[in-house]
Amino acid sequence: MKKFVVTLFAAAALTACKKNETTTVDRTTESTGVAAPIDSGMPATDTANTSHPTGKMSDLSDQDKKFADAAARGGMMEVMMGKLAETNASGQAVKSLGAMMVTDHTKANDELKAWASAIGYTLPNSLDAEKQKMYDDLKAKKGVDFDKKYTDLMVTDHKKDIAEFKKEASDGKEASLKSFASKTLPTLEHHLKESEKTKNGVK
Known part of the structure; x- marks a missing residue:
């Protein structure tokens, strides 16, 4: 017993x-955060979750939010204008420039949307008044006038974009958004060179 x-x-x-x-x-x-999905909505209970590479809403600074919103609207406008160039431009070089903008900025836009979805941030889904006016003004142009206006806009806009992306890459707080800015910069710099070259060729 x-x-x-x-x-x-x-x-x-x-x-x-x-x-x-x-x-x-x-x-x-x-x-380790392995068992819980990124967007589970569960509050972090330890330091391991706070360093997750996709970040969280609380990681975003005002600079990050301002950049993300501007990049979303700017990318949207580039795609819309690029599609206009593919149909309205008179020169083949301008049409090709537009096609490149549609392809590259669609890819960048999708990457930005994926980042926003992962951390639960809502990006703007329409142009602001200033960009909408720029698009409408361009849409009214035809032939060589369109080519001149479009290439001029692409040069001006990409100079502005490059400055904004460089600022985010150096001053941003959220790591994955800074990485997106750094990774996209070479594409924007290439766009600027091609826009300047195409603008110089418009007669």
């Missing part, structure tokens, strides 16, 4: 030990 009680006690102790081990594993899983 005594031997049976000892065996029973040993089995109970082993079960409790295994339960503790399982709990420890579960806690470890929680602290």
Whole structure:
């Protein structure tokens, strides 16, 4: 009888030990953030979650928000104007420039949207009044007048974009947004060179 009680006690102790081990594993899983999806909405309970590479809404500075909004609207305008150039431009070089803008800025826009979705940030989904007017003015142009206006806008706009992306890359707070800015800069610089070259070729 005594031997049976000892065996029973040993089995109970082993079960409790295994339960503790399982709990420890579960806690470890929680602290690494592996078990919980990024957008679960659960509050962070330890420091491991605060350094997640996709960041959180609380990581965003005013600079980050201002940049993200401007980049979203600017990228949207580039795609819209690029599509206009593909159909309204008279010169083939201008049409090709427009096509490049549509392709590259659509890709960048999608990357920005994916970043925003991951941290729960809402980007603007329409142009502001200033950019809408620029688009409407361009849409009214035809032929060589369109080519001149479009290439001039692309030079001016990309100079502004490059300055904004450089500022975010150096002064931004949220790591993944800074990375997006740095990664996109070479494309914008290429766009500026091509826009200047195409503008010089418009007669």
